[in-house]
Amino acid sequence: DAKTTQPPSMDCAEGRAANLPCNHSTISGNEYVYWYRQIHSQGPQYIIHGLKNNETNEMASLIITEDRKSSTLILPHATLRDTAVYYCIVRVENDMRFGAGTRLTVKP
């Protein structure tokens, strides 16, 4: 049973912000939201995670709504190298289940 819902694909212009949404309406109080990306067929790469507060690191920002039912990953200045599949994951117990993710295409 799916814990997260993401759009299957999105486009973004190079240099613009990419905002990737994720719905997780059944999230529990102690479950973290994680974001990973997978470039081509490489192993997934960790981006960011959060519990209830907004988070920012050198790669991205994570905005979590107050009710925690959805979140948005923001890549502030997308480059062509950000083209990848982005996975939003709610950590279930101790294991991660990856859904289909969002295929982000950054266009020149």
Add this chain to the structure above:
Amino acid sequence: EADIYQTPRYLVIGTGKKITLECSQTMGHDKMYWYQQDPGMELHLIHYSYGVNSTEKGDLSSESTVSRIRTEHFPLTLESARPSHTSQYLCASSEIGTVYGYTFGSGTRLTVV
């Protein structure tokens, strides 16, 4: 730089052969995982381990087996490879606890002919 290593990176092997895919990590992580991913498709958890001598089957049924004799090493074995086993196999590790993320290896792309 990666602290989790998978070998080989690519493998083409004939039907019926026994193969072992290697996964090692240098981070001292207790938890390790194997995922299977067909091209353009989702990752499916096939095996995981919470520590030495601990192994569990994941969501996707797999004919492969795993072992965890040392903390740093989590090999996956196929006793008799078949074309249906053709896929990418990704290994990951993490600390115990939901606050910790996974570190993935680069994967092994297996082709059985």
